[in-house]
Each structure stands twice: as structure tokens, then as C-alpha cells.
Amino acid sequence: MSESDVGGLQAAPLKNGLKVRLSVMMFLQYAIWGAWLPLLWDLLMNAKGFSGTEVGNIFAIGAVGAIFGPFIAGQVADRWFNTERFLAVSHLAGGVLAWQMASLVDYNSFFWYALVYGLIYSPTLALTNSLSFHHIPDRDRDFGKIRLWGTIGWIVAGIGIGQWLLHHYAGGSADQAKDPAVYAGMADAFKLSGICGIVMGIYCLVGLPSTPPSKSADGDNATMKALGEISHQPLLTLFLIAVPVSCIHQFYFVHTAPFLNTFQGELGGSGLATSLNSVFGIGGGGLMTLGQMSEIFVLAMIPLLALKLSRKKLLMIGLVAYAARMALFSYAPMLGDMGMPLVILGVALHGFCFGCFIFVAFMVVDEECSSDVRASAQNLFNLVIIGIGIIVGSKVASSVAGWAATRVSEGDPWYTKTTEMFQIPLAASLLCLVWMALMYPAKGKKETA
Secondary structure (H helix, E strand, C coil), X not given: CCHHHHHHCCCCCCCXXXXXXXXXXXXXXXXXXXXXXXXXXXXXXHHCXXXXXXXXXXXXXXXXXXXXXXXXXXXXXXXXXXXXXXXXXXXXXXXXXXXXXXXXXXXXXXXXXXHHHHHHHHXXXXXXXXXXXXXXXXXXXXXXXXXXXXXXXXXXXXXXHHHHXXXXXXXXXXXXXXXXXXXXXXXXXXXXXXXXXXXXXXXXHHCCCCCCCCCCCCCCCHHHHHHXXXXXXXXXXXXXXXXXXXXXXXXXXXXXXXXXXXHHHHHXXXXXXXXXXXXXXXXXXXXHHHHHHHHHHHHHHHHHHHHXXXXXXXXXHHHHHHHHHHHHHHHHHHHHHHHHHHHHHHHHXXXXXXXXXXXXXXXXXXXXXXXXXXXXXXXXXXXXXXXXXXXXXXXXXXXHHHHHHHHHHCCCCCHHHHHHHHHHHHHHHHHHHHHHXXXXXXXXXXXXX
């Protein structure tokens, strides 16, 4: 049942001006992240020469901000400070840091910059959600239309940096995708991210609607109140399942771009591989945007799906997609040229992974919590998705990669590493699916209203 149907009243339409303002916010928010995240593993391993353990540490430390976000950003936005102003300060500072990270060469400097950047950027992901929920008339009907522009921002940034690498570091030749100059050029992704961050900071001050804090009558701590509310069903099960799911999600972002880059390199002059590089650029990040393109379709369908399917069924569809993607990544490379279409299908399944699990989960968090703690609740879920999940997922991803690589070093085919790596998140996805089926209630607060 949509919010517009509650009490038999039709929610007011979403005004075009507000829709545009929030959509621009989402576009910039995710362009900032999508510029560098898919390329970070290759940049640090192949250009800067960091070890697998060091790269895992950098991925993990960058998520620390999501751990502290609920206790700082959520409290500030729910009780003390206008959300759009907090976003402005965060993005202006984050943009400056991202630009500087492009020129860092030693591990210690990059580690500490990643920590500070994570503290600044991570909380903004949840706050753009809570700001949108604060202003839109109908969550089910309106949020997907706005959030999909974040996906478009990710796509534009990913393809943009892929084309930049192709034409400025590979001389326009897709066969040079593994050239050392290309790996070094991936640092430019941080410059693009920094520019987007500065633009976002300015936009938050001049383009976003005023979003004042929702002061509680008793002046309680918003984060502690939100913690109390998520200790009950269905949020308790959702938060617990989100921990392994977020690890699986991070595994995808750590290893997919290097996997695609290697697979395309193994195919050599394959017509499909060459055609893909000419459109999406090189490095793997551009090709990964196929997942965000399918995400647009799924997000556009969410308002219709939310009317037909329960939250539990939508979440389970997302978990099935996680398992199917990892299965395709595990076994399709064994087929050589014929495996590339299946790998592309696996990338495209990202739309269902994100749209039906993570996107719907943020909706569930918003609808199950009191209005005066929604920013804190969103940040608590953010803590799980890009805090705990990234920290644990990054360490697991780097460890599994090292373990799987020993098979190749012992003489097995290159795809043995891929098969070994992706079977781990495949098994975890199936376990989460069973857990969801058994433990998550059939209906939540909103669905029984």
C-alpha cells in the first residue's frame, strides 16, 4: 500500500522544481563516488605498488566514517543543524581532499587521507536520502524518480573516466588497457571526484531546500532513540542480514573492474571486447556502469513493484540477483569468448541487487522509524552498508584474492582465480536468502497499516 493511499487520501503531487533540485543533488552525490571507487584496486595495486593487505586496509579505513556517521551527522541533522548546510561543508572539504589524493604516492599518506575522507563523505550518503524523504510527498511513488539520478551520475562519471583513460593514456587503443600508463592515469579519477565535490558543496548552499532539524520535545538523543526502534522486527532482521550482504556488495566493487579488465585482456582482439571498450572506455569502471544502467530500469519500476509485492519479496529478489551474479562471474570465464555475454549479464544484475535490496531497505528503514529520528536511522543503516560491510568485506576480498591467486601461480588457468574468488560471495548470498525467507516477517508496519 502506497503512502498516497493511507487514510484514503491522495498525496500531493511532487512538484517539478523540487524534483529537479533533489535529482541534481543525487547526480552529484554519486558521481563523486562513482568516479574513483571501481578503479581504486587497480590504481593502488598496479600503479602505486601497494600490497593486497595494504589495499584492503585502505578500503576498510575509508569506511570508518560510516561508523561514526550515525553518532555525529545523524544527531546534527536530526537535532541541531540544517541538513543542506552540513552537506555543503562536508562536500567542500571532501572535494579538496579528493583532489589532493590524486597525487599521493606512499601508503601511509594515502591511508590517513582515506580515513579523513571517509569521515567526511560517508555520512553524506545517508543524509541525501533523509533530506529527500523529508520533502517528497510519497516515498514509494517519488523517491525512485529522484534516486535514479544518482545512478545516472555514477554512469556519467564511470564512462567519462573510462574514455579519458582510453584517449589520454592508451592512445585510443583498447589493446593498451593494461599499459602501466593507464594504471597511473587512474589517479585522475580523484581529480574528477574533487571537482564534483566542490560543485556539490556550492550547490547544497544555493540549490537545496531548507531542511531544519526535527527537535524532539524531550531533547533526547536521536541516535539512541533510533537504536531502540531498530531493535524490533522487521528492522532487526534487516540490519543483521545487511551485514553479510554489504560484504558481498563490497566484494563486487573491489574485484569486478580488475576482473573485467583481465577478462577483456585475455580475449585480446575479440570483437565484443573491442566494441565494449570503444563505448565504455577502459579500466573496467566504464563497463561496470552497465549495472547502473539496469539500476535505472529497476528504480523506475519500484513504484509499480511496491504496489504488487511485499517488502520481503522485493528484498528476496535482490538476494537472488546477488547469488546469480556471483555464479555467472564464477563460471562464465571458462567459456572464453562465449562467456563474455554471460559476464555482461552478471554486471547488469547489479540493478536488481541494488534496487531490490539496498534501495528497498532504505525505504523500509524510513517507514519503520519515527519521523524525528529518520536521519539517524538512515545513518545507522549506512553504518552497516558502507561501514561494517566495507571494512569486513574489503578485508575478506583482499584475503580471498591472495588465496585464489596461489592457484594461478601453481599453473592453473587464469580464470581459476576468478572461480575461486566469486564462489565465496555466491555461497554467502544463498545463505542470506535462506535467512531472509525464514526470519523476516511477511509484512512490516506500513504494509499492515
